[in-house]
Amino acid sequence: MLSSRLSPARGSLALSLRTVYETLAISWPTVVDAAFGRVTKDVCDERLRSWSQKVVAHARIDLLVRGRENLEPGRAYLVMSNHQSHYDIPVLFAVMGGSIRMIAKQELFKFPIFGAAMREAGFITIDRSDRNRAIESLEVARQTLARGVNVWIAPEGTRSLTGKLLPFKKGGFNLALEAQLTILPITIDGTKSILPPKAMRSHHDAKVRVTIHPPIDSRAYASNGQGRGGFRASRDKLMRDVREAFERGF
Structure with a gap:
């Protein structure tokens, strides 16, 4: 993993507040x-x-992107990435552009203004405690992809x-x-140095490396087995390959 050049050890509350301000600045309208x-x-x-570009610039993130050749123009992917920090979000939007929507835990949609803006912009809420509602959310994701919009999910489910x-x-x-979707695996390395989980103060000048891996076509896995047992085996193999x-990106 990357080692990062950090600002003063305690970080900057002002930078965290500026990121909140930039987020509210697009949420209100x-x-x-x-x-x-x-x-x-x-x-x-x-x-x-x-x-995303403003947040990355304000934090003076030293951003290196590898694997852009793996992106096919005009194609929508089910984007999967690891999850180190809240700054994964602006970093990935800065890399992928604006035409991507997150599958996010329902708690985020409860925040005033911000949550409503997420919902109106087409972000997808998921309640993992309710299997039926979770299935409904994944169907919304499928429909979003069918409209040509990338959908992003962090399979870890929370920040490490x-x-x-x-x-x-x-x-x-x-x-x-x-x-039968195509997964685009992406490794994000270094955002934890900007804002670790549960921290309030952000750090400037972190080195962040984003690696876009070759897409993985799930159809090759779906054909490997029949019945429920075959499906589970195919899914587990797909999970291992994405992992x-x-x-490989660290």
């Missing part, structure tokens, strides 16, 4: 637009693109406290197999 029926995908895409990969949740892989891709 999205909520207002929704009230007047003016929300469009293109406007949301541009706001997300601009927001150590930076090491956590066990994967199965939902995204079930979706990939059932809908191995993540690990």
Whole structure:
């Protein structure tokens, strides 16, 4: 993993507050637009693109991206990445552009203004404690991909406290197999140095490396077995291969 050049050890509360400000600065107009029926995908895409670039610039992130040749223009992917920090979000939007929507835990949608803006922009809520609602959320993700919008999910389900990969949740892989989707694995390394989990103060000047791995076509796995047992074996193999891709990026 990367070692990062950090600002003073305690970090900067001002930088964290500036990131919150930039987030609210695109949330307010999205909520207002929704009230007047003016929300469009293109406007949301541009706001997300601009927001991510500002956050990356304010934090003075030294961002290195490898594997851009693995992106096929005009193709929508089920993007999967590891999860080290809240800064994974602006970093990935800065790399991928605005036409991507997150599958995010339902707690984030409860925040005033921010949560409503996420919902109006097409972000997808998931409640892992309710299997039926989780399945409904994954169906929304499938429909979003069918419209040509990338969908991003962190299969760990939460931020890693150590930076090491956590066990994967199965939902995204079930979706990939059932809908025959192409997964784009991405490794994000270094964002934990900007804002570790549960911390309040952010750090400037972190080195962050993003590795875009070759896409993984789930259809090759879906054909490996018949019946429920065969499906589980195919899903587990797909999970292992995505995990191995993540690990190659560290």
